[in-house]
Amino acid sequence: AHKGFLVADTSSCGITLCYLPLNPAAEPPQFKSCAKHPKAEKNGFVIYYTNQCPIAYYWVPRVQQAAAEHNIPLKVIHLTSKAAAQNAPTPVTTYALFQNGEFITQTVQSSKSFLARAGVKI
Numbered sequence: 001a002h003k004g005f006l007v008a009d010t011s012s013c014g015i016t017l018c019y020l021p022l023n024p025a026a027e028p029p030q031f032k033s034c035a036k037h038p039k040a041e042k043n044g045f046v047i048y049y050t051n052q053c054p055i056a057y058y059w060v061p062r063v064q065q066a067a068a069e070h071n072i073p074l075k076v077i078h079l080t081s082k083a084a085a086q087n088a089p090t091p092v093t094t095y096a097l098f099q100n101g102e103f104i105t106q107t108v109q110s111s112k113s114f115l116a117r118a119g120v121k122i
Helices: 054-069 082-086 111-117
Strands: 006-010 016-019 045-049 074-078 095-099 102-105
Touching: 045 054, 054 074, 054 111
Parallel strands: 045 074
Antiparallel strands: 006 016, 045 095, 095 102
């Protein structure tokens, strides 16, 4: 805030969209409805991610493998275009984890943290 950024919008999962008003007459940006109220498939886990973060790029295949080894339902959606990212059901497209349709976190999960979240004792 001390640099002049303002809150433009907030998603129902608590993600805040901020902007720097360079033109006072311009409309503030807003989340699309699909991102403002994030929902995914209701069965198991879903990960949306892009290659923007090398940590996500590294961990997603490892989490996929761990889920397969433990028969945990997981769908991975790799967002590879601007249109796909803009229409994703999440306010954070770098990495978003859903469980049974609900947004859980934007924190990239390691295999171990994912399995713990899924209730697997290691």
